[in-house]
Amino acid sequence: MANKRFSLCFLFLLALLPSQISAADESEGREFVLTLDHSNFSQTVSNHNFIVVEFYAPWCGHCMKLAPEYEKAASILSSHDPPIPLAKVDASAENNKELANGFEVQGFPTIKILRNGGTLVQDYKGPREADGIVDYVKKQSGPATIEIKSADDASAFTSENKVVVVGVFPKFSGEEFENFTALAEKLRSEYDFAHTLDAKHLSRGESSVTGPVVRLFKPFDELFVDFQDFHVEALEKFVEESSVPIVTVFNNDPNNHPFVSKFFDNPHIKAMMFINLTADTADSFKSKYHETAEQYRQHGISFLLGDVEASKGAFQYFGLKEDQVPLIVIQDNDGKKFLKTNLEPDHIATWLEAYKDGNIEPYRKSEPIPEVNNEPVKVVVAESLQDIVFNSGKNVLLEFYAPWCGHCKKLAPTLDEVAVSYQSNPDVIIAKLDATANDIPRETFEVQGYPTLYFRSASGKLTQYDGNRTKEDIIDFIEKNRDKPDQQEQVKDEL
The missing domain is CATH 3.40.30.10 (Glutaredoxin)
Known part of the structure; x- marks a missing residue:
């Protein structure tokens, strides 16, 4: 699971900022790409020794950008001898969820290469533009x-x-x-x-x-x-x-991107130093960092050196600010982060040693706690999660969302209606947390897509909500799972 999270993290870094959602019709001009779903997937794949399948979501900006390139590549490859098929599956459709889960689809687009009738599945790791797709797929379909x-x-x-x-x-x-x-x-x-x-x-x-x-x-x-x-x-x-450098370089050079991908895919703890690579002090930082990387890579730590100018997406992902540069951030396999800001070259080795000895407190990314929080749906951030969800003694329905997520936008007015229904009930809180701007305790909440909803009763029972996203169904779920005031008193008496 940790590897998947880092893979998604890498895609985010390369994208730099989330794509905006548009209402473009993704179905136009799709005569060469095969459309598959749960009803015809197995039969189609079993008929091919080699087929490429894209798992997409209609609202995904990256999928929209890929769509014309993928279609163009499919048209070219249809003339190959023999033809090489490209296919797509709407992984967001309810009847395709089981199919997508079987291929561990956790982000969009996810592209898989299926060989020997689907008995061998590999990740597509090639380009995302038509000519590059064609060259990569041709090579993949030939001798290994x-x-x-x-x-x-x-x-x-x-x-x-x-x-x-x-x-x-x-x-x-x-x-x-x-x-x-x-x-x-x-x-x-x-x-x-x-x-x-x-x-x-x-x-x-x-x-x-x-x-x-x-x-x-x-x-x-x-x-x-x-x-x-x-x-x-x-x-x-x-x-x-x-195939992983002692220190992986993340900058604007596309030749480095495959190595950045390898860095995030490997199972090691990730140490990332961000500096201005054009600054006069850059050589001193690089030298000390490389020495430290050689010393600690045998301890299960991988090292990345990022250019601050090329790392806007990384800074947003980790909640960092440019006035903190030079800095090091470490992310371990449990998702915990450790941060050292305004770094000096001589700090690098001593801080890594303190981290290895367990003497560094974890860092938590959080938006500021809102000064005013009087909307029906309450805003939760990482710094207020404990107080509002765990220590309030209330029944709390909490939505984990992403600002760019189409499904979250669709659910928002429904949650507003649910919250309004409970405005006169002080024992129920409807809340939301931007999971792209705040760290989530992964040991408590499993968030693999948006929106994800959890309900915590006043007595502490935590349940993930998987029901229909209507006002009536959500309220019915809350009523069945919440603790009434007399039940809370009974629990206190029993304690």
């Missing part, structure tokens, strides 16, 4: 690993700013080669794989080896690394760990 027969082949394969994996073998058979091919098939959506009989073709590394050996090329740190354990699990671990 290609043969390098010359130095020119090797140069063309390793020249780009990305991680590539090459197996050197004395022959293209045997257990080692089969395991390498199996790894290539498993990880092909994330890395490019090749194999060769002659290491002399390769531009880096020992040229006299005859193998079997796996050589991973990368555009950072030591530039290449060899590995000779051909168990598939060991190979996979080697590739995953070696």
Whole structure:
């Protein structure tokens, strides 16, 4: 679950700011993209050895932006020999929810590559514009690993700013080669794989080896690394760990975005330092940070260096301000955050040491507590969550929402009506919390989409509301689950 949260976080960082919702009709001009739902999905997928499926929501701004590019790519790929199908599923439709959950869809758009009739599922990790989609999908539909027969082949394969994996073998058979091919098939959506009989073709590394050996090329740190354990699990671990820089750089260079994605996808604790990379002090910060990263990466911590100019979305996500720069924020796998602002280079190692020793208090992102909170639906922020929801002794219905969410906007007037119905009842509170601007205690509330509603009775019973979103159904739920004043007194007497 933590990995999924970080993946979503990364998408947010690249987007920088949430897309605005429009009322554009997403169905126009969709003659090449196959429309799938719960009734025809399994049958359609089982008929294809290779198919790409987008899980989308009609109100999602990113999906709207992708739609014409995806359609254009589908039209081009329909002429491929053989044709390569692209499909879409409205994952927000109620009758498709179970289907989307089966593919762990937690954000939009989510794109999956399905192979062998759907028996092998991989994440799509390619571009989001038509030509890039076409090139990526064509490559994904071909062999998982290609043969390098010359130095020119090797140069063309390793020249780009990305991680590539090459197996050197004395022959293209045997257990080692089969395991390498199996790894290539498993990880092909994330890395490019090749194999060769002659290491002399390769531009880096020992040229006299005859193998079997796996050589991973990368555009950072030591530039290449060899590995000779051909168990598939060991190979996979080697590739995953070696493909993440000691310090991942997040700036406006799109070549760095795949490494930022890897940073947020890995299971480690995340340390992120944000500075002005053009400042006179930048080199000093980078040097000290790199030294600290080398020291602590063996302790399960990954490190990212962000340029403040390129990190507007990150600052909004973490609730940071530019006058706090230079700063470090750490997010652990429980979602807790730790913050050091107005940093000096010599603070980096000592603060990391204090964090590792448990001597740093967690940081909580919160909007300011409203000075006036007299609307029917009360505003809750992270700093007031404890007082209003847990310590008020009231029955509280709390909505977790996102300002850009279409479903939340649709629910808002209904919640207003519910709140008005309870205005004369001091024992019931209807409240809302902007989950994009406030940290949520993940150990208490599981919020994977918007809106999410929880009800906490006056006596402390917490229940997630999954019913219909009508005024009558919500009120009926509250009446069945709330504690009446006489029941509260009975609970107190029993205590």
